[in-house]
Amino acid sequence: MIIIGGGATGCGIARDLALRGVPHYLVERGDFASGATGACHGLLHSGARYAVRDKEAARECITENAILKTIAKKCVEVTGGLFVRLPGDSKRYRDEFLKSCEATGIETVILSPSKALELVPSLNPAIEEAVRVPDCSIDPFRLCLLNATTSRRLGGNILTHHEVVEIIREKGRCVGIRARERLTGEIKEIRGRIVVNASGAWGDRVARMAGSRVPMALSKGSLVITNHRLTNVVINRLRPPSDGDIIVPNEAVCLAGTTSIPVDSPDNLEIDPSEVDTVTTQAEQMVPAFGTTRLIRAYTGVRPLLKASGTEADGRSISRGFQIIDHKNGMISILGGKLTTYRLMAEKTVDVVMDVLGFKVPCRTAELPLEGQDELSGYPLSKRLSKLDDIVCECELVSRSDVQRAVNAMATPYVGDIQHRTRLGMGPCQGGFCTYRALGIMQEMGRVDPDVSLSILKEFLQRRFKGIRPALWGDQLREEQLIESIYMGILAMGQGHG
Amino acid sequence: MGEHGYDVVIIGGGVAGLTASIYLAGKGFRTALVSRGDPACCLSTGCIDVLGAHEDPMKGIDRLPRNHPYRIAGRRTVIDALEAFLGLMEERGLPYRGSLGRNTGILTPIGTTKTTCLVPITMEASSGFTTTHIHVVSFKGLRDFYPSYITSRLANTSVSVFDAGTSSTLGLATKFDEPSFVDDFCAWLSGLELPPGKIAVPAVLGLKDPKAVLQRIRASTGREIFEIPTLPPSVPGIRLFRALKDAFLARGGHLYWGNAVASVETRSGQVEAITMAGPCRPSRAHARAFILATGSFVGGGLFAQRGSVRETVFDLDVKVPGPRRDWFLNDFFSPGHPVEASGIEVDSSFRPLGCGLKNLFACGSILAHGEIMRHRCGHGLAIATGSAAARACERLLS
Structure with missing residues (x-):
């Protein structure tokens, strides 16, 4: 078995296969969660958002919501969620919303404005009412890591930073892949009986390599990250799903979004400053302080939605349900869906795989807790403050030894891998100070070739700026001017070097 | 009021x-x-x-x-x-040294050349750094200075590391304000077998009288020494x-x-x-x-x-x-x-x-x-x- 894609779905499939005893490879072109999985709200849906329009998706959500709260405790923060109705929002929609939640088994509690404000003091005091639902915040990156842990322990092979460049076919059937390591360019050939295409927004591109097609309607969604937490509860707008109507607390920050703009390709996405304005203006209506809070950056991802046949539907009205396509040539594609239902998507996909292979082993992913959660220490402040002398990332209090430990554990030459696993560079300066240091430490440890370190730094700064540029004003602009003066003024990187 | x-x-x-x-x-x-x-x-x-x-x-x-x-x-x-x-x-x-009619180039912490005009005397010898051997001295644990950025870009370089027991540029500068520390540093430098050329250090040679520190090191090693500007907070700034x-x-x-x-x-x-x-x-x-x-x-x-x-x-x-x-x-x-x-x-x-x-x-x-x-x-x-x-x-x- 070969899985293409290291998002939540691909990692979930790897864990499921491992638990059912099927040997497998997972190939991902970046780090885990580098597509839509890592570019979403990190919202574990209760299903309420879909209840009115897509009852089946809503039912899937509430079931999976309960399962993940049990099996992935260390990835989920049980925040609860509110749907808030502002003056002018349709009361009829609210009635329909409550009815649909009841019909789909989503528990709701209606709160008066004063009760809602007691729960979330930063809410707009003009709200007319709020409905409490079991929404939660979830960490997609950890979720992928933990799913991959089980796969690895049971013999699965996981190759990140490997891009599939060819699907090997013999007599019309997929029998393997060729993948290229991003840095070295080395090609690995892997053979397998079935190739599972879990590449999300890249689904059609992968299917084409096997001579097939999958109908996709790509839709870009952009979000912003605040410098601190403005709410401890997920906040949704009680109206038909639209732009900028969700705010999710996550670790020390809040994430708000999204927009929905059709795109032709999942690569080279740009965020327009107007998208940031849209999201900020909408979020500000629910939580007024949002408008004056420092934004540390924007990010964007592509929803891997299925094209509804024969209709010109926009991104939001397309079903959030998923579909499994057996191309009958040794490739199985899993498309659509959402983070909340990743486990169910994996289960159904592996069921199809088992049918094809003629095995009969039941799925156990819903009962067994994710492995490795005990080792996730989280980020206790006391631990971080104990070695202040050694700090290399001041924003997130990451020490030199944290970096060295991560580098040693992973034996990775990618500075991004270290950032994802230590939170280095995730704070307000967005790696402006510490990436230079992390690369310096990796050079000292012999993990990064000094000859290429400057081009890695340069590439990082360009990528970083892409997310920062659309949301630049206030203190973030002030800090960015300082960062610019460091790289252009002190380090002279703009003078034709690097 | x-x-x-x-x-x-x-x-x-x-x-x-x-x-x-x-x-x-x-x-x-x-x-x-x-x-x-x-x-x-x-x-x-x-x-x-x-x-x-x-x-x-x-x-x-x-x-x-x-x-x-x-x-x-x-x-x-x-x-x-x-x-x-x-x-x-x-x-x-x-x-400060330099000519208003001509810019000069000084060495940066990543081995590139920064174009500037007037430089503090502690950076004067940085000009023309590519024409001679540069021995880079770093300090153990210093979080903003990694000599490998420089040595990978410049052919004619070598490195040694001094343990001063502090990881910040300002902490080091305070140490260089003490004459006894400067003596220890000079003694350590003299013990190294340095090839002919110049010595480069991150900019930490004291806040009070860097000119005197510079002269002291020059006298004890017989070599030109210059500072490389660092990331903020910056001692020369x-x-x-x-x-x-x-x-x-x-x-x-x-x-x-x-x-x-x-x-x-x-x-x-x-x-x-x-x-x-x-x-x-x-x-x-x-x-x-x-x-x-x-x-x-x-x-x-x-x-x-x-x-x-x-x-x-x-x-x-x-x-x-x-x-x-x-x-x-x-x-x-x-x-x-x-x-x-x-x-x-x-x-x-x-x-x-x-x-x-x-x-x-x-x-x-x-x-x-x-x-x-x-x-x-x-x-x-x-x-x-x-x-x-x-x-x-x-x-x-x-």
Whole structure:
């Protein structure tokens, strides 16, 4: 078995296969969660958002919501969620919303404005009412890591930073892949009986390599990250799903979004400053302080939605349900869906795989807790403050030894891998100070070739700026001017070097 | 509330504000300087970039757009101001070296060449670093200096590491202020078998008397040594700031440190007084003239809102290059993003346009059209316009 894609779905499939005893490879072109999985709200849906329009998706959500709260405790923060109705929002929609939640088994509690404000003091005091639902915040990156842990322990092979460049076919059937390591360019050939295409927004591109097609309607969604937490509860707008109507607390920050703009390709996405304005203006209506809070950056991802046949539907009205396509040539594609239902998507996909292979082993992913959660220490402040002398990332209090430990554990030459696993560079300066240091430490440890370190730094700064540029004003602009003066003024990187 | 009267009050304690303050205090005016805290200069390399984008900075001035602050000041004033700066630094024991007619290149912490004009004496030997062997000395655990960036780019280099027991540049600089530490360091250096060539160290050779430290190391090793500027906080930037501040105090100027301007009073086209809020009780300072030198975005003189830019003390009109989407280009490494042209436009006497305040002057990076990153003219522009605004102010006061 070969899985293409290291998002939540691909990692979930790897864990499921491992638990059912099927040997497998997972190939991902970046780090885990580098597509839509890592570019979403990190919202574990209760299903309420879909209840009115897509009852089946809503039912899937509430079931999976309960399962993940049990099996992935260390990835989920049980925040609860509110749907808030502002003056002018349709009361009829609210009635329909409550009815649909009841019909789909989503528990709701209606709160008066004063009760809602007691729960979330930063809410707009003009709200007319709020409905409490079991929404939660979830960490997609950890979720992928933990799913991959089980796969690895049971013999699965996981190759990140490997891009599939060819699907090997013999007599019309997929029998393997060729993948290229991003840095070295080395090609690995892997053979397998079935190739599972879990590449999300890249689904059609992968299917084409096997001579097939999958109908996709790509839709870009952009979000912003605040410098601190403005709410401890997920906040949704009680109206038909639209732009900028969700705010999710996550670790020390809040994430708000999204927009929905059709795109032709999942690569080279740009965020327009107007998208940031849209999201900020909408979020500000629910939580007024949002408008004056420092934004540390924007990010964007592509929803891997299925094209509804024969209709010109926009991104939001397309079903959030998923579909499994057996191309009958040794490739199985899993498309659509959402983070909340990743486990169910994996289960159904592996069921199809088992049918094809003629095995009969039941799925156990819903009962067994994710492995490795005990080792996730989280980020206790006391631990971080104990070695202040050694700090290399001041924003997130990451020490030199944290970096060295991560580098040693992973034996990775990618500075991004270290950032994802230590939170280095995730704070307000967005790696402006510490990436230079992390690369310096990796050079000292012999993990990064000094000859290429400057081009890695340069590439990082360009990528970083892409997310920062659309949301630049206030203190973030002030800090960015300082960062610019460091790289252009002190380090002279703009003078034709690097 | 305390009540104080001056001939002139300068708001902003960076290189521009200090240059203006030193000039006016030196002319015998009762001069006060108000600053919120240590200026952005402390984050800089301490080098004086005059016009890095041209080989000959003085010739380049005439090729700048007419509305560039250098053009408003005029080439003669720029030269006079920079020569006065060189004299002042000699007086303060922190000599600067370089020629106004030709830029020089110094080694950066990543092995690239920074183009600049006047450098502190501790960086003088950096010029022409590619022509000789460079022995880089680093310090164990120093978080902002990784010699491998340099050694991978420059062929003729070697490295050794000294354990000074501290990981910050400021901690190291404090150690180098102790003669016994310098002796230990020299003894260690002498024990190394260094190939012929120069020694390079991150810029940590003391805050008090780096010239003496330099001479001591040179005498004990028989080799040229130079500093490599580091990331903020920067020791050479702090030295520059302190030398200017001391020069101002030596001329009898009055400092209000840690004070923000809370309110301003204007009457019939004049600024009459400002009220300062600081760590102690608030005080009011009235004066015959005021100079605004609060800097750009980093310094806090300008503040960007979602769609506009505000001047933070007098709420002056700010010239902004178009709507927010045009402030930054896509390429991070663009030689200057459009937003850096933002600022206050002034008349030929450095008085802000459109506010009708006859006794208010502005200088430094708060001025519109300076485009400091693009032209690479940071401290040079501060010194030249600080001096030009002070001279215009002097004419008013006399």
